[in-house]
Amino acid sequence: MKFDGGCHCGKITFEAEADPEDARICHCTDCQLLSGSAFRTVIPTVEDGFKLLTGEPKVYVKIAESGRRRVQAFCEDCGTHIYATSVEDGPKTYGVRVGTLRQREQIVPRLQLWCRSARPWLDELEAIPKIEKQA
Numbered sequence: 001m002k003f004d005g006g007c008h009c010g011k012i013t014f015e016a017e018a019d020p021e022d023a024r025i026c027h028c029t030d031c032q033l034l035s036g037s038a039f040r041t042v043i044p045t046v047e048d049g050f051k052l053l054t055g056e057p058k059v060y061v062k063i064a065e066s067g068r069r070r071v072q073a074f075c076e077d078c079g080t081h082i083y084a085t086s087v088e089d090g091p092k093t094y095g096v097r098v099g100t101l102r103q104r105e106q107i108v109p110r111l112q113l114w115c116r117s118a119r120p121w122l123d124e125l126e127a128i129p130k131i132e133k134q135a
Helices: 029-035 120-126
Strands: 002-008 014-019 024-025 040-046 049-056 057-063 069-076 083-086 095-099 111-112
Touching: 014 040, 014 095, 029 040
Parallel strands: 024 111
Antiparallel strands: 002 014, 014 049, 024 040, 040 095, 057 069, 069 083, 083 095
């Protein structure tokens, strides 16, 4: 499926082609810290399936628990995280951040990773009162 998206301020825009069935939630502590949330939702695409249309993200290289070096790409103006990928040579997979996609309502995660780091209260979200929008 073809997707398009961009950062919060609009400086970076992109197109991506990915299988919606591959969407996943990552609960690792890096994703928690980098997103400022309890988890991050990503959809993987191959390098040829990702194309920047405008802007150039700033990159930060993070060494993961596995020892692998991971590029974290984000907008230097608004801070929106766009994708992560490997540093090594060879074919790359881009973990595109689902929140940056215009078609995000069509993506339902099918897998959860790093569940040992998941926040224990996530299972209780249904019981927490809901407000449809901020007053």
